[in-house]
Amino acid sequence: DAIHLIGFADAVEKSWYLLLSGVQGVGTKVALAILSVLSPAELSMAIASGDSKTITRAPGVGPKLAVRIATELKGKAGGMVSAAGTDTPSGEVVQGGNDTVSDAVSALVNLGYARMDAAMAVAKAFKKRGESAQVGDLIRDALKEFAP
Incomplete structure (x- = not known):
C-alpha cells in the first residue's frame, strides 16, 4: 500500500x-x-x-x-x-493530412528506409508543400531529402 x-x-x-x-x-x-x-x-x-x-x-x-x-x-x-498535429522527432509539427502523411511514410518504409528517417523527410516535404500535398509529391520530395 x-x-x-x-x-x-x-x-x-x-x-x-x-x-x-x-x-x-x-x-x-x-x-x-x-x-x-x-x-x-x-x-x-x-x-x-x-x-x-x-x-x-x-x-x-x-x-x-x-x-x-x-x-x-x-x-x-x-x-x-x-x-x-503529428510531432516528429525533429520537433516539426505536421498538421492535418494524417492519412496522406502516413501513406507517404509507409511507402518509404516499404522502400527500405528507417521509419524515423522517413517520418522526418515526409514532415519536411509536408511543411514545404502544405495542406494540399498529395502522397506522390510527398514521397518524391522526401526521396530528394535522402539524396546526397
Whole structure:
C-alpha cells in the first residue's frame, strides 16, 4: 500500500501516460518504461503507423502487448494526433493530412528506409508543400531529402 508520486515533463507526456495506462496489461511501471524509451513524438508515429516493433524497445513490453497497445490506441490517439498535429522527432509539427502523411511514410518504409528517417523527410516535404500535398509529391520530395 505505497503511494508513488509520478511527474511528467509536460502535459503531452501526461496525456500519453493516461492513454497507455488505460490499455489492458499496461500498468504504471510499463507505461513509464515506454515513455522513458520513446518520446511522445516517436510513440505517436509508432501508433499511427502500427509499428509495434518500436514499442517493444521498452522493457517489459513483448510483441503481443505492443500489438495490443498499437491497436487499442490507434483510434484513441488518432484524435489526439489530429487535434495537435503529428510531432516528429525533429520537433516539426505536421498538421492535418494524417492519412496522406502516413501513406507517404509507409511507402518509404516499404522502400527500405528507417521509419524515423522517413517520418522526418515526409514532415519536411509536408511543411514545404502544405495542406494540399498529395502522397506522390510527398514521397518524391522526401526521396530528394535522402539524396546526397
